[in-house]
Amino acid sequence: MLENFIITASSSIIKFLLKLDLDLFLTASQLKHVIAFISAMVLRGYDGKVSAIAELSSHRHRTSVGHFLSKSPWKEKLVMESLKEHVIKRIRKLSETTGNPIYVIIDDTISEKTVPSSKAKCPTEKCGFHNSRLKGKTVYGQQMVTVMLRCGNTVLPYTIVLYDKNNMSKIKIAEEVIKNLPFPVNKGYVLCDSWYSCKALFEASAERRYTYIGALKTNRVIYPKGHERLGIKLHAFAKTLTQEDVSLVTARKHEYYVYTYKGKLNDLEEATIILSCPKNDIFNEKALKAFISLDNTLDTLDILNHYVYRWPIEIFFRERKRHLGLDEYQVRSESAINKYFVLLMLTYTYWGLEVSLDFLNFSKGIKSARKKVQQSKVAWIHEQSKAGVPLEQIFQALKIA
Structure with missing residues (x-):
């Protein structure tokens, strides 16, 4: 037949x-x-x-x-759980075999939609206005939190959660995912951008034996020497630095001037924070980036090299929009x-x-x-x-x- x-x-x-x-x-x-x-x-x-x-x-x-x-x-949901189980087993087996660490990469993206007419009878569910960091403006659509797992050069999607601000915050979504992860076989790192770098995820990562490494907003307050009582924001502190205070490092073939601070953050007693600028943009406030690691034994270059392992999630967002219809799907419920x-x-x-x-x-x-x-x-x-x-x-x- x-x-x-x-x-x-x-x-x-x-x-x-x-x-x-x-x-x-x-x-x-x-x-x-x-x-x-x-x-x-x-x-x-x-x-x-x-x-x-x-x-x-x-x-x-x-x-x-x-x-x-x-x-x-x-x-x-059962299919998703089966896929998640398959992915985590594969990643953990690779970590066990190779000795490489497991990276948990968390980020979000927006699938833009047309703002519906006030007379629309069946508008697409879970849409709203969101701040697009990529476009630097507010856009209408659906936002989703995505988690990927990586070991070596193997990078796999672990879960995608549709964000509903009336139900659960993005921080809470990420926290729940981390808390349900098994302990890493060897080393484990949670990698996030500055939106997710907060106490809740710091604690959730530590609870599951993962080191948190992430970008940090430059308006966060630190307490270096001379500012022990009131503290100073990172971008303001960067203005006090001179050429003699920074070091030139190479991370993934790119050169950066960096300054490393070890000490108190406004919601942490001890952390390693790196201020970084590209070699050609030293002391340019718009080019200033900050990173945080909760493993104070890591040196500056190690932290930066770990952080760049989060880049595949940006590729995932781009390619699933280009090839898999992320911005074009027409289902509504x-x-x-x-x-x-x-x-x-x-x-x-x-x-x-x-x-x-x-x-x-x-x-x-x-x-x-x-x-x-x-x-x-x-x-x-x-x-x-x-x-x-x-x-x-x-x-x-x-x-x-």
């Missing part, structure tokens, strides 16, 4: 989904929908339109695909959006673990993944031909009759 979808039973996508035990949570029909989504995202990119998914499945109409996202009663997030993470993890050996080069990985899908399609045609299926019937299945 002719199969209703063109991915063969030997497909690496199916093998990947079975590794996650998704057949325990999804029906055969639902699994076929998941396969179709991953195939479409990999083969042609995802533009947010369900019609792109329907084109790859001869027996599924666009409305059927939309129903799978918006109304089908599959348990996206919170449930459908969360299901889309799960499918996005499954796709990204699939190409990372099953296809590409270069976790830091998404474009290269997506090309390899597309070859895999195309090879599966050719293999399916070959199997149908060997089984004696009429050519016209194969054409119909491929929608080229």
Whole structure:
């Protein structure tokens, strides 16, 4: 009997989904929908339109695909938990085998949407106005907190949480994720930008035996010599420094002038804080950056080199908007959006673990993944031909009759 979808039973996508035990949570029909989504995202990119998914499945109409996202009663939370378990096991195994530390990278991004008309009957849920640090202005859309795990050059998405300011703050979301992590096998580091550098995450990281290293806002107060009683803000303190106070270091092929302070922060008794400026912008207040480490045994260069390990999350945001439809998805309900997030993470993890050996080069990985899908399609045609299926019937299945 002719199969209703063109991915063969030997497909690496199916093998990947079975590794996650998704057949325990999804029906055969639902699994076929998941396969179709991953195939479409990999083969042609995802533009947010369900019609792109329907084109790859001869027996599924666009409305059927939309129903799978918006109304089908599959348990996206169970699928997400299964994926999280798979990712953390993989990262911990790598850490155990290689001795490399585990990095927990936390950040957020905004999926911009059009501000709905006051007469709109079904506006997209969980939208609001958010401050975009990237654009330096307020934008309308959905904000999501993303956590990625890294060991060596293996970087995988761990969870995506849709931010709802009426339910839970971004700090609280990050805190809950950290508190539910297992202890690191070797060393472990939580890496965040300045928005997340606060006492709650400092304490949550320490509780789970992770060292917190993050950027720090330059309006934070320190208590260096001469300012022990009232303290001084970092940007004001930087103005008191001279050429003799700073050192030139090279981190990841870039040169920086740095000053290292070890002492009290306004909500910590002891921390290591680094003030940094690019070599060509020394003492330029706009170029001033601050970083914090709660491991006071680390030297300045170690802290900076650890912090740059958070960069892949910026690549993840950029590439999932470019290839996986993060800014373009058209589903409106919170449930459908969360299901889309799960499918996005499954796709990204699939190409990372099953296809590409270069976790830091998404474009290269997506090309390899597309070859895999195309090879599966050719293999399916070959199997149908060997089984004696009429050519016209194969054409119909491929929608080229």
